[in-house]
Amino acid sequence: MAEVSVRAPGRRWSKPPFIKSPGLRWGLYIGATIYFVLASYSILVDVDWQRVYEGLPRGAKFLGGFFPPFPFANIIETGGFEELAAQRLIDIGDGLIESLTMTVTSTAIGILISVPIGLGAARNIAPAPVYLFCRGIIAVSRSFQEVIIAIFCVAMFGFGPFAGMVTLSFATIGFLSKLLAEDIESMDPGQAEAIRATGSRWPQWINYGVQPQVMPRLIGLSLYRLDINFRESSVVGIVGAGGIGSTLLTAFDRYEYSTAATILLIIIGIVFFAEYSAGKIRARLQ
Template sequence: MTKHYEWQRFTPAQRLARFAVYLGAVMALVASMRTVEIIPEFLYDAPTQIADLFTRMWPIDTAHYAVGVHDALIETLNIATLGTVLALLMAFPVGLMAASNITKIPALNWFAKLILVSSRSVNSLVWAILFVAIFGPGALAGTVAIGFRSIGFCGKLLAEALEECNPGPIEALKAAGAPWPTIILKGYWPQVAPAFWGITLFRWDINVRESSVIGLVGAGGIGVALDTAMNLFNWDQVSLILLCIFTIVIAAEIFVTKVRERII
């Protein structure tokens, strides 16, 4: 007697596991919806409120740019730039310590990775709140917050670039008796330089966006002007500030793209 086999994409155990995942997702969604406590009246009224908000934001108060936006915008760029430089200075030794082909001590590798993970796991706004409490409101707190937030990003990518280096030149320098600084400068640096500059430009681009936001908690930059305008219900000034933020972010993106094309 010929046996007939029926092909099935998933085994019974796999189907049960998939059903459990779907059921868990639905339960989590239902629990979230109940916890959020959405008020239907606010949802129904949202289109009217949005239309009213846009009406108050137009026309844009362009005269306010010279008085209350220009200096804040320049301060935002300074925070992003100095924060990126600070991050690179702190991330370079951490990246060296995290690279297993350079630092042969596992405990130091794990310690460096802990620093990198800790930096990335804390949002820039949280860093900003912390340093505003330490240094007080202003650009200094914003610069340090951007720097500490960027250590994890820069250090991780730098460590990965170091671990991918060709060991041939390194071994040749060691065989010739070259000191450790020479090995770093002549063996590792030429190989990681393109990645380093790419990381720098990419992180600066990100920091321009983040430095526009941290001012909402008092860490300097154009976010302070935005928060002030919103608190005073000057919506025509809010629209101007939002337009400036959008413009500077787009300009930074174009600038980074052009520079990357030339140096990498």
């Protein structure tokens, strides 16, 4: 107690700064500010504000074309369009089923391939050569955006949902393996050690010591990926890989904005539903 009171009252304290050297600290602050101002200027200086002003009503008109969101809803009273509208709804239904099929199969295939790669990519359970190999696969899978892989797959397998399925499976591997591996790397080594000490074989060790620790996260990530794959299935369709994206592109190509709006609303609805049910399932898992 005596020691504490010796410390003079009124002694100031403030949290030590993250970057210790004041020169470097202020240099970074000022440098970042100058860069931000110049970068913003370099972009804004080229904007034609007159064009933006004229474009606003054009954008509003474009958006207006989406309403009401039902195929040919704005002209359906004029007669003769009911049949076309029905045909569009069938097209949408077909595209949707194709998309959902692509989503489910690609997620399932992706998970099956991701699990062994994820195990191999975890530094704490895989030997160095396996680790590097699996990390390599993940890096390749992650470095290409879905659309680029889709273009490649369409070129290789032709138009249609097969190209889309391969694309999404490939993209799933990069996502799921990486996050699974990271979860394994941050597991509690004590539990795994205890299972090893019983004289278990390697696969038994994984099944008892590792799997229970990472399973909730693996399921959560898989549900999330299902969600992503559905959204991506509508994007890869635009480059010809089948699914609702192809239907959407066709609708735009025909200037049938109300059909496009129907499709967009359905996509939003399904994503909402997926989000909601995934949340429910995840809550039950813990």
